[in-house]
Amino acid sequence: MEVTAGVGGQEAMLFTSEIFDMYQRYAAYKNWKFEILEYFPSEIGGLRHAVASIAGLEAYKYMKFEGGVHRVQRVPKTEKQGRIHTSTMTVAILPQPTEMSVQINPKDLRIETKRATGAGGQHVNTTDSAVRIVHIPTGIVSECQQERSQIRNKEKAMKMLSAKLYNAKLEEETKKRTSVRKIQIGTKGRSEKIRTYNFPQDRITDHRISRSVHHIESFMLGEEMLDEMIQTLREYADYESLMEIISENEKKNLS
Incomplete structure (x- = not known):
């Protein structure tokens, strides 16, 4: 999972966090x-960009519905006039490939090491x-500086590079199959907002299924409410897939 602050400056970074x-x-x-x-x-406790690896039972099957642009509407803490601002952040969910599905030729890699930057205690800059890895044929870059050990950072950067290369391959395959679904399975484009968090009205709206729920604080605890929203998205996607198969079969029968 990759999160990136979008439009809205410091407020977008706070929302990303x-x-x-x-x-x-x-x-x-x-679990x-x-x-x-x-x-x-x-600087003020927000988040510009972060990457995390999520592993567990059906993790990708749930998390893939979170990929896209998330929009927040609220009065920022820094706003003196009490005006409501709109900010955005993006979530990208990439499936973690197995060793078999992505083969990387070591000759295609340029590996660079540098001193870690930013907040991180005494070990930073020592x-x-x-580690920064560049995949020369595609220009895809992956870097990691979370660990003190260069070896661990290299392992994590390679893991991220594999995921990025696998996703690029997946997107290419998806483009070949021209099927368009309301919810894209596997890769969700970043171009359109998928969900709005409206704080003054205490409402979260998922635009893909036109569903709104209230109690933002409970939703953002990341427990039952978020899980229910994702379950609804999964059911809707299954329905869409079924409709697509039926219409494709009907076309075949007609031809």
């Missing part, structure tokens, strides 16, 4: 393993522990 925490709690609720691979905080 809240969403990231929500998914960390959701992983705990589902999944949640491992932070990258974390770039902002050793060249941060």
Whole structure:
């Protein structure tokens, strides 16, 4: 999972931090393993960008519905006039490939090491522990500086690179199959907002299924309410898939 602050400056970064925490709690609720691979905080406690690995029973089948643009509407803490601002952040969910599905030629990699930057205690800037890997044929870059050990950072960066390459391959395959679904299975485009968190009205709306629920604070605990929303999205996607199969069969029968 990759989260990135979008439009809205510091407020977008604060919202990104809240969403990231929500998914960390959701992983705990589902008994999944949640491992932070990258974390770039902002000055006032927000989050610019972060990457985490989520592993557990059906983790991808649930989390893939969270990929896309999340929008927040509220009065920021920094706002003196009490005006409501709209900010966004994006979530990207990539399936973690198996060793078999993505084969990377070591000759295609350029591996660089550098000193870690940012908040991280005394070990930061003392050793060249941060690792950056460039996949030369595609230009895809992966980096990790969470660990003190260069070896661990390299392992995590390779894991992220595999996921990015696998996702690129998956997107290519998806484009070949021209089927368009209201909810894309596997890869969710970032272009349109999928959900709005409206704080003044205490309402969360998922635009893909036109469903609204109230009590934002409970929703963002990342427990029953979020799980119910994702379950509804899964059911809707299953229905869409079934409708698609039926219409394809009807076309075949007609031809």
